[in-house]
Each structure stands twice: as structure tokens, then as C-alpha cells.
Amino acid sequence: MPESILSVQNLVKRYGDATAVSDLSFAIAPGECLGVIGPNGAGKTTTIRMCLGLTVPDEGTVTAFGLPMPRDALAIKAQLGVVSQMDTLDPDFNCAENLLVYGRYFGMKDAQIRERIPSLLEFASLTSKANAKPGELSGGMKRRLSLARALVNNPRLLLLDEPTTGLDPQARHLMWERLQLLLQQGKSILLTTHFMDEAERLCHRLLVVDHGKKIAEGAPRDLIRQYLEPDVVEVYGSGALALADLPLKALAARVEVSGETVFFYTQDAKPLLQALAAYPALRTLHRPANLEDLFLKLTGRQIREDA
């Protein structure tokens, strides 16, 4: 068995009658990026909190760098970098001071931290903002500062809880680029996200969780192949919904209706597209199946009341 950097075994966490995390196991190899995807309330953040020793699991174990959590929490955290869902930057400090003060929590000497600050700011594309306070930064800048802060101790493993939620496309792409750089440097990453393009782009392996349980695990492409037909034809426009009941249905392996759109999942889209040519008023979109399809297939299309 290859040495894993983080290993989670049979983790269970209950809150009263509700089970937030149920018998969850996974491991991260050195240099690997593992993505945890799942709807709101699936137990992603609770899992991260247990990995950090902030929440004590009811059952199961967390081991990082060969050390048990929570017994060796401090030794483990010395080698971890964390970006939490909510920014916890110090509003009273500028960017450079935020890094300095955070480095001190790791027992680093001021001189040692100050030496790292310019490269950390450069990594976060914040060199020109060294003296700006978080309140003066955009959402993307704040997240990059949080990432730079998480790197102050040169960690081996990064825990990133929805690092790009709420960012505009430019800011997200810049964040992805930076995370890819970190992976190239050999760091390991545990990433939770709602964005399937993010998961597909960054993660070597994915864990799909729902209701605290692991419902699928594997490389993004493999998962799509395993669970889905390769092609999707989306049809929408007035009268589209009626198609789902017509003989046309037989041309697809699976048909789903969501709102005003009909999704045909198929091994071969050609006959279906030819048949659809008879309905010029409808709009069609032919595309390969993606992670979002997988996610929706596994976790359902319904909006969760409690989400």
C-alpha cells in the first residue's frame, strides 16, 4: 500500500439524530489532488473539520503524515495549509502583516517570515497590494491572500474548502492556475467544491458524497465513463417537454426532464439529432457528458429544502 499523506478511515459524525458523515474513508497520496464534491449539507465541511481535529468524530480515525488526529493535532497542523470557506483574514492588518502575523502562529521567526512575504505576495498576484487591507481587496484577491497565508509555513498538504465560491471567472481561473502550480511543486491538495469544471480541471481523483456517504470515487473521466452515456443532447423551447414521451425517446439510453429542458443521454447522438431536425422550432445542444451530469445523476436534480 503506498504511503498516504492523509488517511481517513470509517469516519462517522452524528449531530443528535442526524448523521452528518457516515462511514467515510479515503486517502490522499503525495502530490495528489483529491476533490470532494457533493451538495450543500453533504458533510464536506464537517469532514474537513474532523481532518483538522476541530470536530471530534464519533467513530473512525484520521491520520496525517503518519500521525494520529487529534492526539498530534499541533504537529499535523504545522505541516498543513488551510483555506476555509469563509475568509478569516485580519481586517486590521494589511496583506503583508496578515502573512507575518499568521506565520508567527507556526512559531516562525519574524525574519524567516519576512523573507517569505515577497514571494508569497507575488504568488498571490498581490505584490502591489502589500500595504492594502483586506477591506480594500476584491473577492478574488482576498481568496488569494487566504491561499498565500495558508502557504506561509510551506505546508505539504493543503485543505481547501470551496476556495473559489463567489469568485468571478477571471478570479477563478487565476486561482486554478495557482493551485496547479502548487501541484506541480509536489504539494497534495484536498479540495471541496461545487464547481464541476474546477473538480475536473484540478483533481486527479474525486469523491462524490451525499448525505455524509461516499457514493462514488474515481478519476473524473473514469467516473463519467462508468456512470454516463458519452453524449448528451439537450432540447429546450416550446413543446420540448412533449418529446420526452414521444417515440423519439427510444433513440436515447436515458431521458431526464429538468424545468423546461429535456436531456437525452445516448451512446450515439446521430440518429437522435437527425430525428430532432423535424422540430426546427426547438433548440438543441449536443455535447459530451460531463461531471455536472454525473453529479446530478448521482445526487438528483431537486433543490434541497435544507440546503
Place this chain on the structure above:
Amino acid sequence: MSGQVNPSVWRAPALSWRWWPVFRRNWLVWKKLAIPSLVGNIAEPLMWLVAFGYGMGALVGKVTVDGVQVPYILFLASGSICMSAMNAASFEALYSAFSRMHVQKTWDGIMNAPVNLDDIVMAEMLWAAFKSVFTVTAILGVMLALGISYSPKLLVAWPVLLGVGITFSCVALIFNALAKGYDFFTYYFTLFLTPMMFLSGIFFPLEQLPAVVRDISQWLPLTNAVALVRPLFMDQWPVDWLRPVTVLTLYAVGGFWVALALTRKRFRA
């Protein structure tokens, strides 16, 4: 699989040197605002002192403390400096600590680094005590300038007032741990601290109180703080120092323990 027992929140504090960078964090913020905050911290207590001390002092004349006649302004100054220590520590350990803990989520950020909650609570406690000593020092300076007391024993009063600051920080952190919002602290101030101000022999001697109230007063932390500090202002050693020191220590240690337990509970999600 091995079940894990959630350790009791009442377990002994696990403290280490790691509180120090947290304390330094607060120091660095405060350094930026020190002068304006100094004005705020000492202006109000000095107004009380001048208005009451000189105004009321002219009406009251001398007050008898342990058989010794002292000017009212000395009586008031030695009591009100304890009140200032109490207020400064309480304010910092409530409003400011709550901002860092709950509003800014600073504590959550720190706990992602190798610093545990016990060390953070310790840092906040010592920080509030430090702020109170800072205020006390400034007020002492003004009192010296006004010539209210030149007792060399003020040098001893200073560390005693640090102890007073620590005591009230510890107690205030209990309420910080319980708070859902800033409004909660109004209860603490109006139901606990303000009555204590009037029952601790700051403005008038305890002998003025009915016997029952006086008995209660003997167990209030502020009364015990005044019992230690006032003689030092009069250039005397407190005759019975063991009892007030013990009571204050009990409040400090007990307060910290309870505050830590409740804070652990708050963060145990």
C-alpha cells in the same frame, strides 16, 4: 472501528507558549490605535474622579478608613482605579474578544494553525489584563500629577491592579463564551458590574451599607480589590491581605476554568 470519546470540556487547560503570538497579534492591532484608545480609556474615569472627588469631596471632607482620616479624593481615587481596571478588562474581554471570536472569525483562522483554543483563550485573558494595566498606568500617572497620592507603595499597587485586571478578564470571558450578540454584554454591565460599583466601597465606605448587603459585598471581587489597593494609596500595608488575595484568586482561577469550558463547548460543533 475504535469509537472516540469526546473529551470533557471541563478537562484541565492545555496551555503552552503558543498564546504568545496571539497576544502579539492583538498588540499589533492596538499599536495602530493606541493613542485614541488611550484618550477614551482614561477620559471617563478621570471625569468621575475630578467631578466627584473635588465636587463631592468639598461637601464630604474627610472619610475614615480603618480608623484613619483621609481626604475624600484619596478615598475615591484608590477605589475608582480598581473600577477602571475592572471596566477596561471587562470591555476588552467582552466586546473586543467577541469581535475577534465571533464577528471576524479570527479565532477560527488561528485554530487552523498549530495553536489550540486553550492558548487563544489564555492570550485573550492576558491581553485584556494588559489593556487594563495600560489604562491603570495612565490614570496613576494623572493621579500622581494631581498630587492625590505620593505613596511609594503605589509601586506595589501596580502589580496588584494587574491581578485585578486578570480576575475581571477571566470572569468576563465566561460571558463572552455565552454571548450570541453584543446586546448580551449590556446585561453583564448593568446587572453585574454597575451594582458592584456601588457595593464595593468605591464612592462611600462599606459601613454605610446595611449589614446583610455588607456581608454580600465581602464576597464581591471589586470589594476585595479595593481592600488591597486602598491602603497602598494611604502608604499602608493591607492588614488582612490574605482573604482578598484568596477571593480574587478564586474568581480568577474559577472564572478562567469556567470560561474555557464554555468556550470549548461553543467551538465544539
